[in-house]
Amino acid sequence: MSSITKRHVPTSQLLGEYLTFVPTPQQVDHFKADMRTLNPTLLRDSIREGVQVRALQQIPIPEQRLVIHRIYTRKVKEFSSIYPFVFAVENALRSVLADYLEERFGRMEWWTLIRNARQNGQTYTAFPTFSVRPSIQPL
Secondary structure, three states: OOHHHHHOHHHHHHHHHHOOOOOOHHHHHHHHHHHHHOOHHHHHHHHHHHHHHHHHOOOOHHHHHHHHHHHHHHHHHHHHHHHHHHHHHHHHHHHHHHHHHHHHHOOOOOHHHHHHHHHOOOOHHHOOOOOOOOOOOOO
């Protein structure tokens, strides 16, 4: 069994629930190509949605793979439409964290203090003010 097939056991099982026919070897190759090239999570979600669509309406055999691709394409478009928001939020969080760490350690390259200490054989005890949990200030 190839690594693609092993990695996509849940996807293959979903395909078994979705398809209303036994695929030919050529069709199996097409589905394996999908598993190799498409995002595994979005592909699984697309097949799950395809199962729900099929429960509501009959999908002709030649169109069953096409329906999965249509759902997948829609999901990619939905994801890409929220990406600018996610990107902006991530950048804002990184900026706030960078400012906080610079203020806390007195330098932008705060990690070099820890790296250098580790290279010199020191442990976490060399940083008594460094805490994994930030102190909670009462309101």
